[in-house]
Amino acid sequence: xxxxxxxxxxxxARGVSKSFGGVxxxxxxxxxxxxxxxHALVGENGAGxxxxxxxxxxxxxPDAGEVLFKGDPFKPSDPGAAAEAGIGIVFQELxxxxxxxxxxxxxxxxxxxxxxxxxxxxxxxxxxxxxFERFSLTGIDPEAQVRDLSxxxxxxxxxxxxxxxxxxxxxxxxxxAALGPSEVTWLLEQVRAAAEAGxxxxxxxxRLAEIADICQRLTVLRNGESVGSWRNGExxxxxxxxxxxxxxxxxxxxxIPPTVKPKVMLETKGLRAGRRLRNLDLQVKEGEIxxxxxxxxxxxxxxxxxxxxxxxxxxxxxxxxxxxxxxxxRDALRAGIGLALVPEDRKxxxxxxxxxxxxxxxxxxxxxxxxxxxxxxxxxxxxxxxTIHRLNIGRQDPSQLAGDLSGGNQQKxxxxxxxxxxxxxxxxxxxxxxxxxxxxxEMFLTxxxxxxxxxxxxxxxxxxxxxxxxxxxxxxxFDGLVxxxxxxxxxxxxxxxxxxxxxAADRTGxxxxxxx
Amino acid sequence: MDVxxxxxxxxxxxxxxxxxxxxxxxxxxxxLTDLCSATVFLVALGLGEGxxxxxxGIDLSIGGVLSMxxxxxATHFVSPGTELLWSSVIIVAGAGVGVLNxxxxxxxxxxxxxxxxxxxxxxxxxxxxxxxxxxxxxxxHFASWINQSSLGLPNxxxxxxxxxxxxxxxxxxxLCRRIYALGSDPEGAAIAGVNTRSTLIAVxxxxxxxxxxxxxxxxxxxxxxxxxxxxxEILPAVTAxxxxxxxxxxxSGGFVGTVGGAFALTLIADVVxxxxxxSYWQQLADGVVLIIAVLxxxxxxxxxxxxxxxxxx
Numbered sequence: 001x002x003x004x005x006x007x008x009x010x011x012x013a014r015g016v017s018k019s020f021g022g023v024x025x026x027x028x029x030x031x032x033x034x035x036x037x038x039h040a041l042v043g044e045n046g047a048g049x050x051x052x053x054x055x056x057x058x059x060x061x062p063d064a065g066e067v068l069f070k071g072d073p074f075k076p077s078d079p080g081a082a083a084e085a086g087i088g089i090v091f092q093e094l095x096x097x098x099x100x101x102x103x104x105x106x107x108x109x110x111x112x113x114x115x116x117x118x119x120x121x122x123x124x125x126x127x128x129x130x131x132f133e134r135f136s137l138t139g140i141d142p143e144a145q146v147r148d149l150s151x152x153x154x155x156x157x158x159x160x161x162x163x164x165x166x167x168x169x170x171x172x173x174x175x176x177a178a179l180g181p182s183e184v185t186w187l188l189e190q191v192r193a194a195a196e197a198g199x200x201x202x203x204x205x206x207r208l209a210e211i212a213d214i215c216q217r218l219t220v221l222r223n224g225e226s227v228g229s230w231r232n233g234e235x236x237x238x239x240x241x242x243x244x245x246x247x248x249x250x251x252x253x254x255x256i257p258p259t260v261k262p263k264v265m266l267e268t269k270g271l272r273a274g275r276r277l278r279n280l281d282l283q284v285k286e287g288e289i290x291x292x293x294x295x296x297x298x299x300x301x302x303x304x305x306x307x308x309x310x311x312x313x314x315x316x317x318x319x320x321x322x323x324x325x326x327x328x329x330r331d332a333l334r335a336g337i338g339l340a341l342v343p344e345d346r347k348x349x350x351x352x353x354x355x356x357x358x359x360x361x362x363x364x365x366x367x368x369x370x371x372x373x374x375x376x377x378x379x380x381x382x383x384x385x386x387t388i389h390r391l392n393i394g395r396q397d398p399s400q401l402a403g404d405l406s407g408g409n410q411q412k413x414x415x416x417x418x419x420x421x422x423x424x425x426x427x428x429x430x431x432x433x434x435x436x437x438x439x440x441x442e443m444f445l446t447x448x449x450x451x452x453x454x455x456x457x458x459x460x461x462x463x464x465x466x467x468x469x470x471x472x473x474x475x476x477x478f479d480g481l482v483x484x485x486x487x488x489x490x491x492x493x494x495x496x497x498x499x500x501x502x503x504a505a506d507r508t509g510x511x512x513x514x515x516x
Numbered sequence: 517m518d519v520x521x522x523x524x525x526x527x528x529x530x531x532x533x534x535x536x537x538x539x540x541x542x543x544x545x546x547x548l549t550d551l552c553s554a555t556v557f558l559v560a561l562g563l564g565e566g567x568x569x570x571x572x573g574i575d576l577s578i579g580g581v582l583s584m585x586x587x588x589x590a591t592h593f594v595s596p597g598t599e600l601l602w603s604s605v606i607i608v609a610g611a612g613v614g615v616l617n618x619x620x621x622x623x624x625x626x627x628x629x630x631x632x633x634x635x636x637x638x639x640x641x642x643x644x645x646x647x648x649x650x651x652x653x654x655x656x657h658f659a660s661w662i663n664q665s666s667l668g669l670p671n672x673x674x675x676x677x678x679x680x681x682x683x684x685x686x687x688x689x690x691l692c693r694r695i696y697a698l699g700s701d702p703e704g705a706a707i708a709g710v711n712t713r714s715t716l717i718a719v720x721x722x723x724x725x726x727x728x729x730x731x732x733x734x735x736x737x738x739x740x741x742x743x744x745x746x747x748x749e750i751l752p753a754v755t756a757x758x759x760x761x762x763x764x765x766x767x768s769g770g771f772v773g774t775v776g777g778a779f780a781l782t783l784i785a786d787v788v789x790x791x792x793x794x795s796y797w798q799q800l801a802d803g804v805v806l807i808i809a810v811l812x813x814x815x816x817x818x819x820x821x822x823x824x825x826x827x828x829x
Binding site: 350366373 | 685688690699
């Protein structure tokens, strides 16, 4: 363990503290990165990682302590000044400008100019194409408007923007949260290449596997304080999780109990929707967690949305043996299907922030607690009470505003809503995106309990490790079809699933629709 | 507990005290009746506009409905008995305009501002066709009711109380819950099974009805019709709602604050009058009070969040 700041660090934080309204977000944190080093910053949500990044970026100034950049005290007045000094940052909330093109974003405020000081559009385009080639990124049109890109593509553009500025320090704050496996591979390659060229990298991610893969050192933050810094491999993963949480976590993944029963709860035949979902046959059994894997945009979202009636679909959907026409979320709820969706921009989680926990939970089933349109608060309380208790939501106060809850608790509200609605089939779309390990572990336990009670789940996650550790069976989707149906009997691992995802792409010759 | 309605009421009470210090007869029955009858139509408009703001929308057409309503009243309230008939016509017309707004916004997904800007213009045109210039008359026996009292309270105050009672009932209905859900997050509400189309149609329909009721009250107050009166009342209605703590971002607020906001606005005019200032001061003061109300609401909220954060483990 090497706690003292290294003199030769390209960036050193010394005793940095920052409070918001009396709450310490960072307390006496010291930390340093060497040239050519990839240094991971890990911790739960709210541990202070993003605050530290914002201080480095000049978006916040520390209350105490100082930051040294290349040996000199560094106080950028704003993110523009930090960028000029050679710090490239990929923020968690993608700060691209949606109405500008990709090229204009990548070279924002350093566009090539003509003689009369207007933006030289042709040179801008050429330079952007050059940047794409240099960092081997394909599949995105430099002239496309950022508004029209998928979240993953936007993330890639933000990363490219940071790389293209040739920074001497690169900061990646949850840069992989929105990326699929092949894009993550691309990012890790670029980060390694940059580090080999002498760039110092601060790498923030909830995905511990990535960190083990790429970093030389890691620093753990907890409740705004630095727990310590270690070399990669110095800690067992269990010790690392304990350092992050400050307590023993039984296990991140609770195992996969055999809860699958023979009865088919959800079946689709020839399901088609939009251009991406072409002809899908799928069966989910009672008590089964079915994992959905695939490269980005292979119809996974369309599948979930059409099962929930948010997208017009053709083909047949059977719930518990009965065929249902599902044209709206109301139809889906009536058929016993619930959806916990984390939309791509993660602004909401199907959660109504200005309503209380009680109001959120009761919303889909107001008809059960009301008479002639008038709601009985007593019945409402009786209905939601057990669920709040059972899922252990927040302080278990039904009148708390949902918007004031932590991310993990908000997701519990979303799941709880559909348990109350009587849904027997839960559609879980990227439920764990950006959720810290503590909350994740709790959520997986809940999923296991639900499976044991006979709930069926469609579990989509962009994190393959999670699929392997949570799902009873995994289907890999490609081009709107199921291209592999794999029983997770202990013989599966991440690489095999990724191989299936890429193989399908190889076979059809559309490799690297996004990334080579 | 939301404190923002309290701020609106606190402002109204402060203004009332200032007014009372300057104008000593303010507590007389006549003055209180004037205050209530000058406020009641704004309260009615605010009730509807508040519902619309809760869904993240805006309704400009209430101005047109107000003008049209007074125009119909001034030309068709001719003999006893016709008032009730034509009052129902005004209300049905208001509901029709609102449902049209709601259908264009909810089903065709057009922007509320544009849709209601258009229907405001259309309905204002209809008002001018019915009554080209200010005039007409309301039978005195009907008009004077608004300035009379029953059971010791001005009739206008009874109407406001009735609206508050109606609101406290409505607040507990499924429809109201859907309205808050929709404004809080349209996508999230749809996921929870809320029919956003029918909810929006209901909301704009109710706003139209409220504006129509407001127009009848306004016609009673002035005992005549004015085919352009509504144009000047749209923004005061929005102002009353916002002073009352309803968020333009939707999903939070309520009618109790709106009533306080409406009284605050009327009292500003009264205070300006009591100090013998020109009415230009009224507009200036309206703006200042609006900013104070919004700032105070924000300050109280962030103070509470900070305290909650300190309490959290």
